Amino acid sequence: MEKKNSGTVGVKEIARLANVSIGTVDRVLNNRVGVSEKTKAKILKIIKELDYQPNIFARRLASKKKLRFATLVPQVSEETTYWEAPLQGIKQAANEIKDFGIEVVSYFFDQNNKESFKTSAAKIVAGGFDGVLMAPMFDEESTVFIEECNLQKIPFVFINSDIPGHNNLCYIGPNLYQSGYLSAHIVNYLSPASKKTLIVNISKEIDLHHHLLRKEEGFRNYFEENNGINDISKIDIQQTSYAHIQQKLSEQLSKSSYDVVFVTNSRVSTVAKYFEEHQIKDVKLIGYDFLEDNILHLKNRTIDFLICQKPQEQGYRGVMSLYDHLVLHTSIEKEQFMPIDIITRENYQYYSN
Amino acid sequence: MEKKNSGTVGVKEIARLANVSIGTVDRVLNNRVGVSEKTKAKILKIIKELDYQPNIFARRLASKKKLRFATLVPQVSEETTYWEAPLQGIKQAANEIKDFGIEVVSYFFDQNNKESFKTSAAKIVAGGFDGVLMAPMFDEESTVFIEECNLQKIPFVFINSDIPGHNNLCYIGPNLYQSGYLSAHIVNYLSPASKKTLIVNISKEIDLHHHLLRKEEGFRNYFEENNGINDISKIDIQQTSYAHIQQKLSEQLSKSSYDVVFVTNSRVSTVAKYFEEHQIKDVKLIGYDFLEDNILHLKNRTIDFLICQKPQEQGYRGVMSLYDHLVLHTSIEKEQFMPIDIITRENYQYYSN
DNA sequence: TCATTTTTCGTGTACGTTAACGAATAAATT
DNA sequence: AATTTATTCGTTAACGTACACGAAAAATGA
Structure with a gap:
């Protein structure tokens, strides 16, 4: 009822009601200096009463602000x-x-x-x-x-x-923690009986580890909260070259065998490559991100799940x-x-x- | 180089270059009547050369068109x-x-x-x-x-x-066809060995069947193209009341047993309810849409997959x-x-x- | 009190486009 | 040729806001 001329209230109308000029109204709208407290209050009151919404088009047109x-x-x-x-x-x-x-x-x-x-x-x-x-x-x-x-x-x-x-x-x-938590959930889904899991962090700069560690935390906590009987190992690889990753993986996998490998970032395709070259087929592989390389290995069935976050x-x-x-x-x-x-x-x- | 005053080309500039008034430029811009073919062509040429983009703010401000x-x-x-x-x-x-x-x-x-x-x-x-x-x-x-x-x-x-x-x-x-095709893909994933599958269409109005039929087509074609040896049955239920659905399902399931049930729309929760009430647990269930009822049964493990299309x-x-x-x-x-x-x-x- | 500074405010132009109005020109009719 | 009718075009006032400029009013100083 009261808003029959909705959208048509402008500085002009406000100025009229306040017995001032549009210039003054403009000053309080853009809270610039040069207006007395009294008239400022009066104008603000009217603005509030009218629920004034500035016309964004006129504003943009008139303003050369970039x-x-x-x-x-x-x-x-x-x-x-x-x-x-x-x-x-x-x-x-x-x-x-x-x-x-x-x-x-x-x-x-x-x-x-x-x-x-x-x-x-x-x-x-x-x-x-x-x-x-x-x-x-x-x-x-x-x-x-x-x-x-x-x-x-x-x-x-x-x-x-x-x-x-x-x-x-x-x-x-x-939400890194959640992300790791979900990964663990999936791992649990892949092999419900508690099996041996390997977490793989691949990143050169140690700073990035905060990122990966938070995922790891979520991952571990899932098993603690649900069935605490999972056997989780972890390996940090701080060189991103294939040769180095290959060496580290071989080292680790010679010590023990795993049912599930969880790579905490998008470098999962490198691990997949390693798996393929070494004919490792019975290990479930989970990693991150919708990248061409990763998708390739997803199709190959080397990677089982990818997690992606828009x-x-x-x-x-x-x-x-x-x-x-x-x-x-x-x-x-x-x-x-x-x-x-x-x-x-x-x-x-x-x-x- | 040439676009140093980019964004600042307006009707005014166009008018100047064409030796006409802005009114005429405006007429060809909004392709209104009242301008000769010759000048229209000339102006259009300049507009194209300048790659003129009208200022949407000025346009909106000046136009009272709703x-x-x-x-x-x-x-x-x-x-x-x-x-x-x-x-x-x-x-x-x-x-x-x-x-x-x-x-x-x-x-x-x-x-x-x-x-x-x-x-x-x-x-x-x-x-x-x-x-x-x-x-x-x-x-x-x-x-x-x-x-x-x-x-x-x-x-x-x-x-x-x-x-x-x-x-x-x-x-x-x-893409309904694709949607059905993917469902079949998932079914195949759930039970790789070809097993007995039941397609369930639930909808009152026969018109809606075009919708469901297209999904069914994709579903069937997947198996034809891949391993043609899947055993697919189908049931149409044209009353949406639970009593009726219950009756129809009982009828069908008494005739034969199935490994997978594919419900072609969001009514899958009704089938899930039936499953739960009748203690049917070894049948995989796939359906459509992220609805509260469906999610409930997803959590229950009665429904295995839901397909959703934003x-x-x-x-x-x-x-x-x-x-x-x-x-x-x-x-x-x-x-x-x-x-x-x-x-x-x-x-x-x-x-x- | 008068002059000077400061504060407060009104006026006017600009932003780029729309569209109404009417002027100028061309075409058609008598 | 004179008149009417169409066609083509220019001029101008909006649209609502920003902001520069300067006028008026108030405060301060002497």
Whole structure:
């Protein structure tokens, strides 16, 4: 009843009701200086009563304000193509909001090189950006970067992995613990009778281990909570070359044999390759991410399950969160956990990242 | 190099280059009448050369044009809550585009009552809408409705099920054939040795059978193409009451026993209920859709697999397609097949519709 | 009290597009 | 040729907000 002219309330109407000019109304709307407390209160009251919603189109048209976002994620390497997907999500979001005067420029770093992270971070700091999206893979370097952002009052979001205890706008990515927990669940499903399981961590930089360790924790806790009688071993491989992985695996597998192998990241295809070359067929293999190499081994039946957590959407929602915060001023969910998708040879054809 | 003032090309610039006024440019942009072929060609050429992109904000601000979309989908009933999800997608989309001057109003019909479809369709026809989204469940009634839309030149999209051979803007939903094919694949996975399989169609209205039949076709073809030696039976149940379903199932199961039962729609929970009440435990059960009842039986281990095809996204993308077509004038993919998600007791907790 | 500074506010133009109105020109009719 | 009718085009005022500029009012200083 009361909203018959809904959407048509503008600064003009507010100004009329408050006996001031639209200029004054504009000042309190954008809380600029130069208006007395009394009239400011009066205008705010009217704005609230009318439930005034500014016309985003007129606003955008009249404003020549431009925002710039920076993104900092690992570059795609021949080691893993995982980061293609988040980058694509970033680009998609960038395309959707470019009409709104937002430019997003992408920076990269080498996962095996902390210096490259620092270099790119420095460029961003110097670039005068209004928002930052980052994959905070290196604890120390990320913290330094974050502090600089805080100093400059630049909001930043984390994707893919989290560093708790910082005032990031939000975290978008997997719930690592849950992810490991689910993996254990699947392992249990694959071989209900408690069998021998091997956890394989493959990563060069020790920092990334926080990431993997959290998964491992979830994995172990599942068995503790359910049937505590599973026999779990673990191996850390800190060189990503095939030769080295091969050697480490051979070493481990000569000591004992396993029913299930759980690789805590996307490097599972390397293990699959090893299995194939060594004619290992009766071991169930679980790993991470919808990558071409992994899918190949899924088809081969060498890999049994892949877990995937919408990497593209992580990138997309990451920059969108910055946009929502900076432009729309909407409140942002602090922790946005991705769904945990299970990919098998039954459904991989229909999966979309 | 050449695009240094990118984004700043407007009608004004075009008009200047063409030695005409902005009014004339506007006329060819909105292809209105009243401009000679010669100047029209000249202006179009310049527009193309400059790769002119109209400023959507200025456009929206200046235009008082409002569009109205109508949606026609089944109402949620106590029989099935499936259609809650598409409706939610519709509402989400409606909310996102309401600022762009688009109102979407929802109409409903009873899946067991063709008259209700006709009634709602008539209201839409009389409503003077600019676009229609519909779930064309009843062939004949839908065709009549469609013809009226064609007459009024109202674009319409199909979701959830298709009626081929009409000039619908697009179809958004499952690839039914593929969906059945995948189900067979899973069945094969559940019991690799060829075993006895029962297909169960449960639906009151015979029209809906086109929908189910296509799934069945995919299902059967899988076995023909792979190992043709599967023993497949089928039962059609045309009353949706539990009593009736119970009777039919008892009848069928007394004649023979089965290893796998494949229910071609979301009514699988009814079969699960029957299984539980009759202590049938060694039969694998596959069905459709992420509904509360179904999930319950998934947890119980009565249902083994559920197939789900993003019902919410169907609704969302359906109205978005109308928007893209009518407002943005982008070209629309004619057939938009949803991914085929497989839900098990391992991953249902993490599924998002 | 008068001059000066500061605070508070109104006016006007711009953003790029739409669309109504009417002017100019061309074509058709008498 | 004069008049009417169509066709083609230019001008202009919106749309609602941002922001620069300057005027008026108030506060401060002498």
